[in-house]
Amino acid sequence: MAKTSKTPSKTAKAKTAKAETTSGLKGVSAVDRALSVLTAFQRGDGEVSLAELTRRTGLIKTTVMRMALSLESFGLIRRVDDGGYRLDAEVMRLAACYQHAFGLADHVTPVLEKLARATGETASFYTRRGDQRLCLFRVESANQIRMHVQPGDLRPMDKSAIAQVLRHFDRGRATAEIDTPIFTSGVTDPHSAAVATPVFGPGGALLGALALSGPVTRLTPARAEEIRPLLKTAGIDLTTACGG
Incomplete structure (x- = not known):
């Protein structure tokens, strides 16, 4: 079985750097990690495995699992039966709110x-x-x-x-x-x-x-x-x- 790299993507690194430098302030690290999991989902994804979320975010598996629990409690993602994750209905609601407001x-x-x-x-x-x-x-x-x-x-x-x-x-x-x-x-x-x-x-x-x-x-x-x-x-x- 081919090994997958756990090196964070350029996009994930850019998000972290932006969060740390905007207006000279630092965000909340736990929130940054949770959002890195949420924004790791890409167009065309159905469900994404824990291993793949780990690879995309550069976080360790236990951290991804903790962040996923918080995101799941707000209806942003859902864990499926085989242990993977998919986006949930709250994302659609927020998208609709954005488009309506803007x-x-x-x-x-x-x-x-x-x-x-x-x-x-x-x-x-x-x-x-x-x-x-x-x-x-x-x-x-x-x-x-x-x-x-x-x-x-x-x-x-x-x-x-x-x-x-x-x-x-x-x-x-x-x-x-x-x-x-x-x-x-x-x-x-x-x-x-x-x-x-x-x-x-x-x-x-x-x-x-x-x-x-x-x-x-x-x-x-x-x-x-x-x-x-x-x-x-x-x-x-x-x-x-x-x-x-």
């Missing part, structure tokens, strides 16, 4: 649908999550050839157009010299290209990156130049709608 989907989804219809490419909205970017909303292209990324998927903070927007405009940095939307081709995937622009909220805070993506054979540099004005206008309109 209402970002009500603003973003119509914009994505309009862009996808107008350009024939896949339209998406990404936010940053530590050293990764999260696909929050997505409307697929009507074309059969398209990139297969789903809402909830995490992608690297690489040199792609989407990652560049999230990196350059994060925390209100001065970016007057950056010409948006940004276009890149073949960065994350040699077969895909993307063009992205920032969306801001109240106080000029970055909400995320609005993007169009497609295969390099269709979303060429020339095609990107054609759709840049449309994407830029959509980003400005969405910024206004979100209070930016």
